Amino acid sequence: MDSSAVALSVARPPPAVARRRFGVLAGLFDTWPNAAVTLLLVWLLVRIGIAMWDWAFARGVWQAETAEQCARTGGLCWAFLADRWRLILFGPYPYAQQWRPALAMVLFALLLGASLAPAMWAARRTRLLLALAWPCVILTIAALLWGGLLGLVPVPSRLWGGLPLTMILASVGVSGAFVLAILLALGRRSDMPVLRAVCTAFIEFFRGVPLVALLFLASVLFPYFVPPDWTMDVLLRAQIAFALFFAAYMAEAIRGGLQAIPNGQYAACESLGLSYWQAQRRIILPQALRIVIPSLVNIFIAAFKDTSLVVVISMMDLLGAANASTAEAKWWGLYIEPYLFVALIYLAICAVISTYSRGLERRLGVSER
Incomplete structure (x- = not known):
């Protein structure tokens, strides 16, 4: 072995990594373009914050009896929210x-x-x-x-409304849809042609029909297809429509996760002597569901917001209650306050869901594949 080969075989130290200036502020002020964009955005945020503070607090109306009294200052009508928040919720x-x-x-x-x-x-x-x-x-x-x-x-359930109704429709509907979606995804990948065709037809039908149409069918046309003495609560019918609709979307997301699992995993399950359901429960589904967490969270959030569509069957969810809160004559013309209040509730709940899902991804190591 010559001297050059010996020199190449000697371990060398790792290359030095250039340390960026400004520490935690790196990327904000380390270059002139970054600094200019940062300062511009900070200026915009400050201007927006000052304007919002002036509208909501400096010119806000805390005590008023009518919308006309609130309109005198042009600020946020806190008096309306104090009077109608229970109806909205x-x-x-x-x-x-x-x-x-x-x-x-x-x-x-x-x-x-x-x-x-x-x-x-x-x-x-x-x-x-x-x-x-x-x-x-x-x-x-x-x-x-x-x-x-x-x-x-x-x-009676026809008097339920506001945030409790929204939470019931979203949580129960998503829970039922998730279980059904797993079965549909497995059925669409089945080797049995009839089962695969049935699951495919179910998914394509419910994905292709608007949710509003399904709610209308469940509320108005359902009684025509059952015996006259057989009734079902309208809330339960809406809940079933929600579950079936979002199960079709979840099934396709889960099917994508199943297709992402290497064939070697299936072969390993067969070599271990695991049955089909044992392999799915212990090996395949845990990996597939971990992959599709972002897609499932998107569907969960969409389902939570789409509960507002139950207004077509005369159910008053959170958004419907906000619309009804301005029906009293003395508050006519106020729309920003109830919609802003409801938007903040939706934003807070969706932000909690997103934050938890990101933490779940980190714990399960989705990004480490």
Whole structure:
């Protein structure tokens, strides 16, 4: 071996990485173009912030009896929100009983937060506790909303509205759609031609029909296809329409994740002697669902916002309640306040969903494939 080969075989130190100036501000002021864009955006944000502060607080009206009194300053009418916020949040639910949907939402939020915490899934005992808590909480929420038990005044579902109705339609619809979507995705990839054709036809039909049309069919035309003495609550019909519609979209997202799994994974399952369902439950589906987390989150958020379409079947969700809040004569002409209030609620909930999904992606290592 000559000296040049020996010199090449000697370990060399790694190349020095150039350290960017400004530390955490790198990319903001390290070059003249970056600094100019940064300063321009900061100036715009400051101007917008000052204008919003002036409109919402400096010229805001905190006490007023009519929309005309609020219009004198041209600011945000806080008096309207103080007078109508309960109608926006709870819709036509009886005023004296609105503590019941409020308590139901608190119970649901607490249990959902506990269920999404990774620590709750670490031990078998906590998992069993969650499995027992969900049926109990669901029955409690149903009893609170419907009433008729323990001295609670009965409230029919046609009087439900506002944020509780939106949360029920979104959460129950998405949960049912997710389970159905997994079965549809597996069925569309099945080797059985009849099953594959049925699942494909289901997906293509519900993806090709607008959700408004499905809600209309479920509400108006459904009674014509069943016996006269057989009835179904309109909320349940809307819930089924939601679940079927979004199951078709989720199924295609999950099918994409299944197709992304290398064939070697299937061969490994066969070599281990795993049955079809064992392979799907333990090996294939966990990987496929991890891949499609961003797509599923997009569908979850779309489903949450599309609950506003139930207005076509005379159900008053959060957005419908905001529309109804201006129906009183003294508040005619006020539209910015209720829509801004509702937009902030939608934004906050969607931001929480997005933040959790990003954390879930980091924990599961989606970006490390």
